Amino acid sequence: MDVILFLVFALIAVVCAINVVVQTHPISSALSLVGVMGSLAVLYLLLGAEFIAAAQVIVYAGAIMVLFIFVIMLLNAGAETRKGRSYMVQLLGVPLLIAFLGLAAFFVQRMYGDEAVTFGLFQKGGPKEIGQALFTTYLLPFEVTSLLILVAIVGAIVLARKEFD
Amino acid sequence: MLSAVPISWFLTLSAVLFALGVAGFLFRRNIITVFMSIELMLNAVNLSFVTFSYHYKSVDGHLFTFFVMVVAAAEAAVGLAIILTVFKNRGTLNIDDVDSMKN
Numbered sequence: 175m176d177v178i179l180f181l182v183f184a185l186i187a188v189v190c191a192i193n194v195v196v197q198t199h200p201i202s203s204a205l206s207l208v209g210v211m212g213s214l215a216v217l218y219l220l221l222g223a224e225f226i227a228a229a230q231v232i233v234y235a236g237a238i239m240v241l242f243i244f245v246i247m248l249l250n251a252g253a254e255t256r257k258g259r260s261y262m263v264q265l266l267g268v269p270l271l272i273a274f275l276g277l278a279a280f281f282v283q284r285m286y287g288d289e290a291v292t293f294g295l296f297q298k299g300g301p302k303e304i305g306q307a308l309f310t311t312y313l314l315p316f317e318v319t320s321l322l323i324l325v326a327i328v329g330a331i332v333l334a335r336k337e338f339d
Numbered sequence: 340m341l342s343a344v345p346i347s348w349f350l351t352l353s354a355v356l357f358a359l360g361v362a363g364f365l366f367r368r369n370i371i372t373v374f375m376s377i378e379l380m381l382n383a384v385n386l387s388f389v390t391f392s393y394h395y396k397s398v399d400g401h402l403f404t405f406f407v408m409v410v411a412a413a414e415a416a417v418g419l420a421i422i423l424t425v426f427k428n429r430g431t432l433n434i435d436d437v438d439s440m441k442n
Contacts, residue, residue: 180344184352191356194379195363200371207375210356214382217349221393226404230385233408238378238415245419246371249426254369254433263366271358278354282347290343291393298398304405307398319409326413333420 176293180220183213198253200246204239211235222296225304349390356383370425370432374418381411 190209197203211234218227308316360383363376385404392400426432 176344177341180348184348187352188355188359191359191379194372194375195359195366200369200375203372203375207379210379211382214386217352217386218389220344221349221389223389223392223401223404226385226389226401229405229408233412234378234382238412241415241419242371242375245422249371249423249432251369251371251432254367254372267362267365271362275351275354275358279347279351282350282354283345286346286350286394289346289394290341291346291349291390292343296393296396298396299392299401303398304401307402308405312402315406319406322413323409326416330416330420333417334423 176220176291180217183216187213187217200251200254201243204242204246207242208235208239211239220293221291221299222294223299225299225301346390346394350387353383353387353390356380356386368433368435370422370434370437373434374415374422378411378415381407 187210190206190213193206194203194210197206211230215227215230215235218224218230357380360376360380363379364373367373367376385407388400388404388407390400392398392404422432425437429437431437
């Protein structure tokens, strides 16, 4: 059951990720990216990370992607036009990418080959444990995060409002 | 037939998604799609954080994922504001046309 669930959603994630890269229109890429994020949320649940799965759906698939789609609509971005495309990149890049992935898979298999993920074995991914760690061990980073968000809000407003002649 | 998913499959999936993000970042010419490829890479790294959190039976990886999400949200807000400004000034989204720092 776990294996089937993993394979289905891993396949969806990879197909959507390929779609992000090959689609020429930004809206198609954005919708495929939502698919990647949704299937990753299911995989987080499989790993026992309930809070992170919920945050993935709400923050990533909800807030950030809506922001992206909003900007694509606002700018009325059309399909991408290519000029001077380099065939050297595809000739050299794709085999090197596959070789790198094969190497990474091989070493990961050797290092962690015997361990398996069992659903329900890891129980510490709920909001209670996350909150406890967030407000004790990681209190300072958490507060700095709020400052970062504030700076980002002010920066975004200043950048977007700026009038050039 | 396997009864449980090996942990290496999760890490390999993370590597595949990260490599696709890098490919999109390098191949694509639309500045918004380049930005989305960066989000794809961040998601891939999040998956390996959560997987290692499972491996070490500790909640720290989830906290890192949480912080990555927060930084990604801030980065998306500022980055999209920059894209808006670039489009307002130059009227293009093609990163090959935005090359005034080149010479």
